[in-house]
Amino acid sequence: MKQLIKSREAILTAAIVVLLGLIATRFPAFVTPGNLAAVFNDTSPLIILAIGQMIVILTKCIDLSVAATLALTGMVCAMINVAAPGVPVFVIVAVAIGMGMALGAFNGVLTWKLGIPPIVVTLGTMTIYRGIIFLISDGKWVNSHEMTPAFKALPRVAFLGLPALSWLAIAIILIAFVAMTRTTLGRAFFAVGGNPHAAVYTGINVGRTQFWAFVASGGLAGLTGYLWVSRYAVAYVDIALGFELDVVAACVIGGIAISGGIGSVGGAVLGAIFLGVIKNALPVVNISPFWQMAISGSAIIIAIAVNTRAGRSKGRVILKKTEAEA
Amino acid sequence: MLADHAADAPILRLDRITKTFPGVKALSEVQLALYPGQVTALIGENGAGKSTLVKVLTGIYQPDGGQITVDGTPVSFPTAQDAAAHGITAIHQETVLFDDLTVAENIFLGHAPKGRFGLIDTAAQRRMARDLLDSIGAEIDPDTRLRDLGIASKHLVAISRALSIDARVVVMDEPTAALSHKEIHELYDLVEQLKSQGKAILFISHKFDEIFKIADRYTVFRDGQFVADGRIADVTEGDLVKMMVGREVDQIFPKRTPNIGAEVLEVVGYSHPTEFADIGFTLRAGEILGFYGLVGAGRSEFMQALFGITKPSKGVTKIDGQIRVIRSPAEAVNAGIVYVPEDRGLQGAIRPLPIFQNVTLASLNRTPRKGFINLANEFALAREYTKRLDLRAASLDTPVGNLSGGNQQKVVIAKWLATQPKVIILDEPTKGIDIGSKAAVHDFMAELASQGLAVIMVSSEIPEVLGMSDRVIVMRDGRMVAEVSGPEMTPETLVRHAAGIAEATL
Numbered sequence A: 001m002k003q004l005i006k007s008r009e010a011i012l013t014a015a016i017v018v019l020l021g022l023i024a025t026r027f028p029a030f031v032t033p034g035n036l037a038a039v040f041n042d043t044s045p046l047i048i049l050a051i052g053q054m055i056v057i058l059t060k061c062i063d064l065s066v067a068a069t070l071a072l073t074g075m076v077c078a079m080i081n082v083a084a085p086g087v088p089v090f091v092i093v094a095v096a097i098g099m100g101m102a103l104g105a106f107n108g109v110l111t112w113k114l115g116i117p118p119i120v121v122t123l124g125t126m127t128i129y130r131g132i133i134f135l136i137s138d139g140k141w142v143n144s145h146e147m148t149p150a151f152k153a154l155p156r157v158a159f160l161g162l163p164a165l166s167w168l169a170i171a172i173i174l175i176a177f178v179a180m181t182r183t184t185l186g187r188a189f190f191a192v193g194g195n196p197h198a199a200v201y202t203g204i205n206v207g208r209t210q211f212w213a214f215v216a217s218g219g220l221a222g223l224t225g226y227l228w229v230s231r232y233a234v235a236y237v238d239i240a241l242g243f244e245l246d247v248v249a250a251c252v253i254g255g256i257a258i259s260g261g262i263g264s265v266g267g268a269v270l271g272a273i274f275l276g277v278i279k280n281a282l283p284v285v286n287i288s289p290f291w292q293m294a295i296s297g298s299a300i301i302i303a304i305a306v307n308t309r310a311g312r313s314k315g316r317v318i319l320k321k322t323e324a325e326a
Numbered sequence B: 001m002l003a004d005h006a007a008d009a010p011i012l013r014l015d016r017i018t019k020t021f022p023g024v025k026a027l028s029e030v031q032l033a034l035y036p037g038q039v040t041a042l043i044g045e046n047g048a049g050k051s052t053l054v055k056v057l058t059g060i061y062q063p064d065g066g067q068i069t070v071d072g073t074p075v076s077f078p079t080a081q082d083a084a085a086h087g088i089t090a091i092h093q094e095t096v097l098f099d100d101l102t103v104a105e106n107i108f109l110g111h112a113p114k115g116r117f118g119l120i121d122t123a124a125q126r127r128m129a130r131d132l133l134d135s136i137g138a139e140i141d142p143d144t145r146l147r148d149l150g151i152a153s154k155h156l157v158a159i160s161r162a163l164s165i166d167a168r169v170v171v172m173d174e175p176t177a178a179l180s181h182k183e184i185h186e187l188y189d190l191v192e193q194l195k196s197q198g199k200a201i202l203f204i205s206h207k208f209d210e211i212f213k214i215a216d217r218y219t220v221f222r223d224g225q226f227v228a229d230g231r232i233a234d235v236t237e238g239d240l241v242k243m244m245v246g247r248e249v250d251q252i253f254p255k256r257t258p259n260i261g262a263e264v265l266e267v268v269g270y271s272h273p274t275e276f277a278d279i280g281f282t283l284r285a286g287e288i289l290g291f292y293g294l295v296g297a298g299r300s301e302f303m304q305a306l307f308g309i310t311k312p313s314k315g316v317t318k319i320d321g322q323i324r325v326i327r328s329p330a331e332a333v334n335a336g337i338v339y340v341p342e343d344r345g346l347q348g349a350i351r352p353l354p355i356f357q358n359v360t361l362a363s364l365n366r367t368p369r370k371g372f373i374n375l376a377n378e379f380a381l382a383r384e385y386t387k388r389l390d391l392r393a394a395s396l397d398t399p400v401g402n403l404s405g406g407n408q409q410k411v412v413i414a415k416w417l418a419t420q421p422k423v424i425i426l427d428e429p430t431k432g433i434d435i436g437s438k439a440a441v442h443d444f445m446a447e448l449a450s451q452g453l454a455v456i457m458v459s460s461e462i463p464e465v466l467g468m469s470d471r472v473i474v475m476r477d478g479r480m481v482a483e484v485s486g487p488e489m490t491p492e493t494l495v496r497h498a499a500g501i502a503e504a505t506l
């Protein structure tokens, strides 16, 4: 089974390579290292969000409010920057993460303490958070010229040829990998989704674990909120509208089981990259937006079909070697 | 024999513990004491409250009243981890593990060995898991995903998990129900070892032979109430049974004059790539065919294939001489074959649904007005079959998940009987069923056969196989190794064939 998970990631990697190969036949410039790095950079926010979403989905929940959380924190960061241009960027980043965690904690508490199904909770908070953006901004935009250069610079600072945005994504991938495979809380996320009943017997508090999953997802969404707003140098009510669906799609493509308990950081990252490549390549190869949607959609369904097939058990091994030798 | 002073100070003591569920008083002012270096057997019928007590002891349920003391100090266990912190560990009746985690992860979930920076030390975890599994003689790779293990192996993992906690009190709720002969003996050795380390053991079992083999003391519950306790040496099996059921039960298998009719089922050349090979036999109406073998011999896997759950690579099924293609359980039921699985949790009952809906689930489309449910008929049907199986529940509206383990099993059997099949496959039909109800299941099985039903009974209990079957097929490592009937049916033959020592001694 371990091999299977690995090979699931291998399948996805192969799919990405094939996809790049196909694109290269029509548009060779797409696969130059420089452009691939640009694609990765462009996909970084999706990767970060997909990791957060993966944790939530592992615990048998879903977070539909990620994009709204991102937009709300992004707007707050932009407004802080406008109101107090002297506040250093690292403080703003800390505020973004903290605020995202708080918004995630709100989702978590509603699920944990009130027992409301997560899909309902986050559907509600998704609208609430967008509403709050409208209230605090009066529906107005914060534009590039109002932001300080330092505020806008952080995602773009290049280091070893890659922008800071990409480096952040890489750092988060590494941290998440260690956290999910080597910490007790990481293990608890899998346990809670895999068999909540058994988790109780183990002394794991199911609700609290789900709460922390939402906090993690919220924190990552908050961080992405700042990155998004500073990168595009604009903040308004509708930024990243509908992006939560891309995030969930990335997870599904990455083999994270919607029923919980199965998934990996690698899967989520590869799922996000797969979607990122499609989104970046389709306009380049001149395919109509309608087809772009149809192709992304098919990719999701094919991914689910592959996962379900791969998850099917092959049977236990009872017959002794005589059979194999014969 | 243990000196009496060892028994003076119990490690753990329960007093006047009460636990009520809506409509059921599962425990009513019960008491229990566990002494260092002694095995206490907890005995009671299905639904007597044994597992509920275990859950109170391990912090899964909170008692409504009463007192738990450890070394004379009052304690409470708000969560499972608090109980573990007081040195109490349990092997639960239902295997509560994680299918998608590896064996090693399952064993150490919640108390994994930590290495640098407080991170889980996976290498150490694997090594320690390996050692634990070795210590109970389980040949399981710590890196296997739990999903790929059979029930017996999963149970061994659960045992290793309980042992991975450094405990002073070890609770075992029907630990041998899913194990084979060899593993059971390794478990007994382990119990001896724990005893000699001065641990207190609570051992729950419906099997009297093992109670007399390993227990030092007993405590009997009936209907959630404490009945008696004392030293095993001072009582006989009959005494215990009487305390348990409140009447005398004779354990004689029902006498039947087999009324064998025409051939109903013929199976030819059933094979599967990894699970079983070349299985073939015939079965007549009114016959009880036993399938004996060690746990893990592939009997259940074969039965599941016959029932259309897994697909065999080769094989033909004939019912009444006609070839029937069975690709799904629905087709099997249509053909007249039903299967009562051994793992009632996973494959049997739908836990949130009430008893009556579970019982009628498989026969709904046999009611006169297809597609519409007549509640009165449905209830009548459910009442008929639950009564025949002597099922005990507050009402037929109770969700099956709230029943005791043994009563859940009865619901599953009732469900399949309600479809009025031609061939019924009973997989470990009395596993985890108390002695009184066991006799009821046996009587009922005999009655079914006498009504012309062909019965296949998979069982790992030799007395049951010999007492009930007209003919026995023995399986080993996924193959049929012997078919015995008449005077050949002795415990020795079965054991020799099942363990593969028949050739050596011939």
Ligand SMILES: Nc1ncnc2c1ncn2[C@@H]1O[C@H](COP(=O)(O)OP(=O)(O)OP(=O)(O)O)[C@@H](O)[C@H]1O
Pocket: B021, B022, B024, B025, B026, B044, B045, B046, B047, B048, B049, B050, B051, B052, B053, B093, B401, B402, B403, B404, B405, B406, B407, B432, B434
């Ligand atoms: N979660 C629950 N909700 C409601 N009732 C319950 C629940 N758990 C157990 N009960 C009831 O409590 C009683 C005792 O059940 P328990 O599981 O302790 O029996 P047991 O002695 O372990 O039986 P068995 O030998 O069949 O395992 C039964 O009547 C059962 O229906």
Ligand SMILES: [Mg+2]
Pocket: B050, B051, B052, B093, B173, B404, B405, B406
């Ligand atoms: Mg029980």
